[in-house]
Amino acid sequence: EAQVTQNPRYLITVTGKKLTVTCSQNMNHEYMSWYRQDPGLGLRQIYYSMNVEVTDKGDVPEGYKVSRKEKRNFPLILESPSPNQTSLYFCASTPRSRSPEYFGPGTRLTVL
């Protein structure tokens, strides 16, 4: 089954404690991306990757890092989380255009 998986699905942490949200796709897609969704602000792109070792900033990259060492994985790293990064995060992948076709189930992050 074609899918994008994210872990963890829920996470409560404290300010400053580094965390990583993993994302994996089983469709051999080249293009992967991360989004956050906030009430009143909608969905916004954080980072994207067009292929292995190729990443670039989206609309709201501040406070986040990503890496793409393998085609299937695209982890999102928060080196020093802050409360304003409390949000619902989605990973996505697509085989062709940069518009995502498959989204993961989401990770609800709370930073205290």
Add this chain to the structure above:
Amino acid sequence: LAKTTQPISMDSYEGQEVNITCSHNNIATNDYITWYQQFPSQGPRFIIQGYKTKVTNEVASLFIPADRKSSTLSLPRVSLSDTAVYYCLVGEADKLIFGTGTRLQVFP
């Protein structure tokens, strides 16, 4: 960047056709227009994508005028299970911008 705007909400009845419009004045020349459906606590689900004129698949149609500054998602004969939030997505310069989202409520 100008906002990509959609109506906040729409109501419909089962069996009716629903048309949701997205306004995107700053769309990039070479980018597609994509529409998604989202249920609570789930990731967006891809519905349809197009570049110009009309695109149709098994669940929806997408109408794009020649100037590409807007697009209309058409859902034929909606059912209760189509109650969801619908988003358009366009490229503006080097950014991908989601629309503000339209909450569709379908009544029996």
